Each structure stands twice: as C-alpha cells, then as structure tokens.
Amino acid sequence: MGESETWQAGPAWEDPELTLLAARLRAAHERISPFPRESRLRLHRHLLAITDLAKRDQELAARRLVVFLDQLDRGLEPE
Template sequence: MAADDRLTRSEEDLARRLREAHRRVRALSVAPEVRQRLHRRLLGICDLSKRDLEHAATRLDSFLLEVDVLVSDTRSAGNIAEGD
C-alpha cells in the first residue's frame, strides 16, 4: 500500500465493521445454505463500499441487525452471559 493510499476515518471504520461482520457470520451455528446467503449479501455490501461508502454503511447496519436476530434465535444464545 502506497503512502497516499491511506484510508479516511470513515473508510477505516467501515472496513473494521465489515471484518467483524465476516467473523460473526463465520461463527454462526446455522445451516450451510443460510451462511452462504449471508456471505453473498456481505460480499455485495463490500462491493458497494467501493462506490458508495454511506450506502454501504447503512446496508451493513441492516445486515448486522439481521445477524443479531439469528444469534438470538439460536438455542445456544441463551447460554451466553449478559455483556459477553
């Protein structure tokens, strides 16, 4: 990466959030086809971030809400201590 290729703060924040979203999808205990669909959506958001950072951030927020619902719907989610 060249010195003039530095990311802005908003680009850096979105990149960090996208990495975290990928980690969360990998860790989900869901059927393979569900995980594949989530990964495709996440890749679409990554692609969008190259053209429209603000729209990608909005879509990522919606995506993460859906992942939160999936996590709360899993049987093992009830065993997670508050704050973990």
C-alpha cells in the same frame, strides 16, 4: 521496501470512515462463520455485495451493513 513490506504498511492515505467500515465488515464476516454452511454462504454473498457497494457509495454501504447486523442481532437471516 519490498512488496510484502508495502502491503503490511497499509495504504498511503487514511480515511477513518472507510477504515471503520472495513473493520465492521471484517467483524460481520467473523460473526457469521459459525452459521451452517448454506446460511453462511448466503450471508457471505450479502456481505460481499455490501463490500462492492462501498467502492462506489460508502455511506449507503454503511447503512446497509447496519441493517444487516441489526437483522443478525434480532435472530433473523438478512435477505
């Protein structure tokens, strides 16, 4: 199996919670793509910080993502 085939096959392990968190982070990135450039850059940095946190504490990262998305839903720009 070549390198590209390995990448497409995904990881050998399966963590449903981490997979869900990753999908929610991707969706959050898509949601902020229509924002003006300055806002979008700030929001991307926020999401990258949550992504980095997920490497160490996925439960805390999931909670922070919920707060981030809630603020977006309410029309507030997450801080």
